[in-house]
Amino acid sequence: MWKFKTSKFKNASPKIPKKDEWVTSVNAANLLNSCGNHIQASNKFFAFNTDSSGGGCLGILPINASGRQDPGSIPSVQAHSSFVTDFQFSPHDDRLLATCSHDGCVKLWSILDELPQRIYEADSSICLGDTKIENVLWHPLASNVLSVTSGTNMSVLDVEKETELYGFDEHSDLVLSMSWKGDGSQVLTACKDKTLSIFDPRNGSRVQEAVGHPNARDCRVIWLADKDLVLSSGFGSMRQREISLRDPRNFSSAIKTVTADTSSGVLMPFYDADTGMLFAAGKGDTCVRYYEVTATDILESEYLVFLFIHFIKGLAMVPKRSMDVMKCEVNRLMLLAKSAVIPLPIYVPRKNYNDFHDDLFPDTFDGKPTMTSDEWWNGENRMGGTVGLNPSAAKSRTSSTPQKAAPAKVSVPEPKPVEPIAAAAPPVEPQMVELRPKEPVYQSPSATAKRESTSSRFSVVRQAKFRHLEGSPLHKSLHIDNLRNLSKNVPGECDAFHVNKKFAAVPLGGAGGLIAILKLADTGRLPDTGVPALQNSSQITDFAFDPFDDHKLVVGCEDAKIRVWTIPEEGLTETVTEWDSYLSGHNEKVYLVKFHPLAQDILASASYDMTVRLWDMTSEVEIMQLTGHTDTIFCLSWSQSGSEFATACKDGILRVYDPRASTTPIREGKGPAGTRGARILWVFDDQYLIVSGFGSMSRRDVYVYDAQTLSVLHTVDLDNSPAILIPHFDEGSSTLFLTGRGDSTVRTFEVSTEHPHLFALSDHRAESLHQALSFLPQNEVNVRKVEFAKAYRLTSNTIEPLSFTVPRKRDEFFQDDLFPEVKVSWEPTMTSQEWLDGGNTPQKMVSLKPSDMMPLSEAPEEEQKAKKFVSYEEYRQTYKSDEQKKEELLSAMTNKMELHDTPLPQDLTEGCDDDEWDD
Numbered sequence: 001m002w003k004f005k006t007s008k009f010k011n012a013s014p015k016i017p018k019k020d021e022w023v024t025s026v027n028a029a030n031l032l033n034s035c036g037n038h039i040q041a042s043n044k045f046f047a048f049n050t051d052s053s054g055g056g057c058l059g060i061l062p063i064n065a066s067g068r069q070d071p072g073s074i075p076s077v078q079a080h081s082s083f084v085t086d087f088q089f090s091p092h093d094d095r096l097l098a099t100c101s102h103d104g105c106v107k108l109w110s111i112l113d114e115l116p117q118r119i120y121e122a123d124s125s126i127c128l129g130d131t132k133i134e135n136v137l138w139h140p141l142a143s144n145v146l147s148v149t150s151g152t153n154m155s156v157l158d159v160e161k162e163t164e165l166y167g168f169d170e171h172s173d174l175v176l177s178m179s180w181k182g183d184g185s186q187v188l189t190a191c192k193d194k195t196l197s198i199f200d201p202r203n204g205s206r207v208q209e210a211v212g213h214p215n216a217r218d219c220r221v222i223w224l225a226d227k228d229l230v231l232s233s234g235f236g237s238m239r240q241r242e243i244s245l246r247d248p249r250n251f252s253s254a255i256k257t258v259t260a261d262t263s264s265g266v267l268m269p270f271y272d273a274d275t276g277m278l279f280a281a282g283k284g285d286t287c288v289r290y291y292e293v294t295a296t297d298i299l300e301s302e303y304l305v306f307l308f309i310h311f312i313k314g315l316a317m318v319p320k321r322s323m324d325v326m327k328c329e330v331n332r333l334m335l336l337a338k339s340a341v342i343p344l345p346i347y348v349p350r351k352n353y354n355d356f357h358d359d360l361f362p363d364t365f366d367g368k369p370t371m372t373s374d375e376w377w378n379g380e381n382r383m384g385g386t387v388g389l390n391p392s393a394a395k396s397r398t399s400s401t402p403q404k405a406a407p408a409k410v411s412v413p414e415p416k417p418v419e420p421i422a423a424a425a426p427p428v429e430p431q432m433v434e435l436r437p438k439e440p441v442y443q444s445p446s447a448t449a450k451r452e453s454t455s456s457r458f459s460v461v462r463q464a465k466f467r468h469l470e471g472s473p474l475h476k477s478l479h480i481d482n483l484r485n486l487s488k489n490v491p492g493e494c495d496a497f498h499v500n501k502k503f504a505a506v507p508l509g510g511a512g513g514l515i516a517i518l519k520l521a522d523t524g525r526l527p528d529t530g531v532p533a534l535q536n537s538s539q540i541t542d543f544a545f546d547p548f549d550d551h552k553l554v555v556g557c558e559d560a561k562i563r564v565w566t567i568p569e570e571g572l573t574e575t576v577t578e579w580d581s582y583l584s585g586h587n588e589k590v591y592l593v594k595f596h597p598l599a600q601d602i603l604a605s606a607s608y609d610m611t612v613r614l615w616d617m618t619s620e621v622e623i624m625q626l627t628g629h630t631d632t633i634f635c636l637s638w639s640q641s642g643s644e645f646a647t648a649c650k651d652g653i654l655r656v657y658d659p660r661a662s663t664t665p666i667r668e669g670k671g672p673a674g675t676r677g678a679r680i681l682w683v684f685d686d687q688y689l690i691v692s693g694f695g696s697m698s699r700r701d702v703y704v705y706d707a708q709t710l711s712v713l714h715t716v717d718l719d720n721s722p723a724i725l726i727p728h729f730d731e732g733s734s735t736l737f738l739t740g741r742g743d744s745t746v747r748t749f750e751v752s753t754e755h756p757h758l759f760a761l762s763d764h765r766a767e768s769l770h771q772a773l774s775f776l777p778q779n780e781v782n783v784r785k786v787e788f789a790k791a792y793r794l795t796s797n798t799i800e801p802l803s804f805t806v807p808r809k810r811d812e813f814f815q816d817d818l819f820p821e822v823k824v825s826w827e828p829t830m831t832s833q834e835w836l837d838g839g840n841t842p843q844k845m846v847s848l849k850p851s852d853m854m855p856l857s858e859a860p861e862e863e864q865k866a867k868k869f870v871s872y873e874e875y876r877q878t879y880k881s882d883e884q885k886k887e888e889l890l891s892a893m894t895n896k897m898e899l900h901d902t903p904l905p906q907d908l909t910e911g912c913d914d915d916e917w918d919d
Helices: 373-377 832-836 882-896
Strands: 039-041 045-050 056-062 076-080 084-090 093-101 105-110 124-127 133-138 145-150 153-158 163-168 175-180 187-191 195-200 205-211 215-224 229-235 241-247 250-259 267-272 277-282 287-293 298-307 314-317 329-336 340-347 470-473 503-507 514-519 533-535 540-546 549-557 561-566 581-584 590-595 602-607 612-616 621-626 633-638 645-649 653-657 667-670 679-683 688-694 699-706 712-720 725-730 735-740 745-751 758-760 772-775 787-794 799-805
Touching: 039 084, 039 329, 045 084, 045 093, 045 314, 045 329, 056 084, 056 093, 076 084, 076 093, 076 105, 093 133, 093 712, 105 133, 133 175, 145 175, 145 373, 153 175, 153 187, 187 215, 187 229, 195 229, 205 250, 215 267, 229 267, 241 267, 241 277, 250 298, 267 314, 267 329, 277 314, 277 329, 503 540, 503 549, 503 787, 514 540, 514 549, 549 590, 561 590, 590 633, 602 633, 612 832, 633 679, 645 679, 645 688, 679 725, 688 725, 699 725, 699 735, 725 772, 725 787, 735 772, 735 787
Parallel strands: 039 314, 084 133, 175 215, 540 590
Antiparallel strands: 039 045, 045 056, 056 076, 084 093, 093 105, 105 124, 133 145, 145 153, 153 163, 175 187, 187 195, 195 205, 215 229, 229 241, 241 250, 267 277, 277 287, 287 298, 314 329, 329 340, 470 799, 503 514, 514 533, 540 549, 549 561, 561 581, 590 602, 602 612, 612 621, 633 645, 645 653, 653 667, 679 688, 688 699, 699 712, 725 735, 735 745, 745 758, 772 787, 787 799
C-alpha cells in the first residue's frame, strides 16, 4: 500500500452521511447481471434500476433527494419491455437519458424538472433487431453521437438521424465494456475473449489490439483523458481482481498492474481527470477503494477503504459541477444498495473554508458540445471547453483552446442574408427600451437566419399591459370530473382536445376510435360507467370542430377516411356508430384536418401519403391535391386572410402554399432542426409566422419567421421536454400561449412588431399536469371581470375552465385599453364557392363592450384620497425644504403635548431640617 507523501489529496476522506440523508425504500432488488452499473447521475438527476413486473423500469430522482421514499410514488421511466442493461445521461444535457435493453432497442428520454409520476413515451427509439444490447455511451464532445454494444458488435449511432455511422462485428465474443478517448477520435473496447481493442470509427479500422487480463470472467475499461492512458480492471490468472495501466503507443504490455483481492464482482473504475483520483468497487462489495493515478503508476491509499453494512449493487460518480466546493468536496459517489441510494461525498480537510481553494479545483469540463455529429464524422477534432468552479467569479473561465459552440442537434446551413422588411423589424429607439440592472445591453441581430441562444429568456423589459396577467381555474362546481379511459395513443400531430362554446371533444382509449362528446353546461361528476361517444370504426388521428357550426365535427382516421358527424342539440345520450358522411381520397392514414378560417365548408387534410387535399364540405368532393412534401407533415396552418397556408415537415422545410394559384409551394425555407414535431401560427395580418419546435439538445424553442422570406427573425430557447408546444394566439391582446402535453405550466408572451418580437409575460402554473388546452372564441370572454382569454384544460380525469385576467382597480368600467375591437371569427365571410372563385372577404370587426358599461377612457377621474401627511404644497407647486419639514414635524409634536398648570408631585414634597441629618 502506498502513502501519498506530496499529493494534495493524501488526506481526502469520505463523509458517510447520516441515515436521514440517504434515499431509502427505493426497491432496487433482484438486479440482473449485466455490463451496466445500475445507477447513473447528472448534475440534476440520478437514475437507477428498480423492480418492475412490467419490464425494464428506471427510478428517477433529483440529485439532492434524501429521506424515505414511497416505492409506489417514485417517478419512473417505463423504459423497455425487458430489463434495462445500461443507461447514461448525456454529458451535454443533464435531462437527456439514453437507455438500452435486451429487447434490442436504444431509447432517448427527456426528463422534466417537474418529474411526472410515470414517463411512458420516449423521445426516439432505435431498434437494432433481435439482439441483446449491453452498453450505451455518449460521445464526450460531439452532440447526438452514441456508441452501443450488442453481442460481438460495437456500433456508433447518430441518434438525431437515427442512423448507424459505424459498425464493427468482428469481436469473437461478447463486448463487455467501452470508453471514448478524451478528444473523441477513438473508442476502446474490452471483449470476453480477453482482448482490448482501439478503433477509429471514422476510418473504419482497428488501430490497436492487445491481450488484457488473463481471466475472461469480466473486464471494464476507461480512457484517462488527461494522461492519454488506458486503464482496465479485470481478473488475474489466480482469479484475483486487478487494475492495469497501459500506454496506447505500447499497447501490448501494462505499465503497472495493482492487485486488489479475490471477489466475484469485477471492479467498476471511476476516474476524475481533474484530480487524478480513481475510485473502484465491485458489485457485492462492502467497500470502495481509492487510488491516485500518475503518468507511470497507480498509487493506492492505505487510508481510504470504506466499509459499509450494505452490499453495493451499483456505483456512479456525480459530475464535478455539482460539488460543494466551499466545503472542499472534491468528488461524490452514489452507491446503490438493496433498498437505498447512499451519497458519499469526498472531502479534503482544510483549515479555512471561507476561501475558494483553487489548488483543489482546476477548471473542469463545461458540459457543452464542441461539434455536431456531421462535423465529427467529417473528421473534425475539437477539445472541450472548461469552466471555473469558483462561485464568486464574475464570469466563468473558458478554455483557451479555439472551439466553436455548436447546438446538440445536427446543424442546418445558414441561408443567405436577406434584407429585413422595414415594417417587420423597425429600429428600436434607445429611450423606449428599459434594461434590467446588471444585464448586458441587447444587441440587435442581423437579418440572417442565424440562431440566437441565450441563457436568460430575455434581456429587454417591455412595459406590456398584460405583463401581470393571471390564470386561474374557475370554481370546482364548473368542472367536469371523473373522466375515464382517456386515450394515450393520440399521434403527436393531433392537439388531442377541442372545445367550442357548447361541447368538448375528447378521444377515448380502446378499439373503434371513440371520441367522447361532453356538454360544457353539464358540469359535475360523470358516471362510473363511462360517457356516450362517437365510434369511428378506425383509430383516430385528428379531429376538429367546424368554427361556424358548433354541432359539426370531422374526424381523420387511420383507414384514410375523414368522417363527418353532426352532434344533436341535446348532445349524445348513447354511443353513436353511424356518421353522416365521409370523405375518401387519401391513400394512407389521415393525420391532420383543418377548417378554413373564413370560408364555410372548406377543409384541408394531410396524410401519410405526403399530400395535402382540399375538400368542399358542401358537395363532399375533393377540390384539389397539393404536393411537394418529402416526409411526414407535422402541422398545417391557414393564414389569417385565408388565402395561403403553411406547413412544417419532418424534412426540416417550411412550405407556404397558395392553393388557388398553384398545387406546389410558392415559398420554402428552413424550419426547426428537430424531427419530433412543430406547430405554426400566422400573426399580425400574416406578417409573421410563430413556429414552435425543437432545437439543440432536444430543447423546445419558439421561432419568429418573416412570412414572406421565411427567414428567422428571433429564437427563444425555453426548456427541455419531449412534448411539442401547442401555441394559441389571442389577437385582441397580442398574447401567445404555449403549453404541451404533460406540462403544468402555460407560458405566455406578448407578440410585437418590434424586435425581438416576443416579450415574456407572467406564466400560469397549474397544480397538476394537463394533457391539453383548448381556447374559446373572443366573444365568450367575460369582460366584466377583465377576462381577455378563456380556455378549457384537459387533465387525466377532469375538464376545467381556465380564465386569464388582468388585475385592474376600476373594474366596474369597460377596460377599452385592453379590449379593442376583435375580428368576428365565429361567423363565415364567404361560401366555399366564393372563396374558390377568388374571393377574399375579410372578417368584420366588433366591440366586446357591454351596452351597460361605461368605457374607462370616459370614466370620471378618480378622487384623490386625502393624505395624512403632505410634503408638497400644491398652491406653490414646489417641494418643502428639509428645514421646513423638520419644523413642521416639531410643531406637530409640540401641539400634541398637553400643558398642565398643576405642580408636579416632586414639587409638593417637603424637605427636612439640617439637624435631622445628624446621627
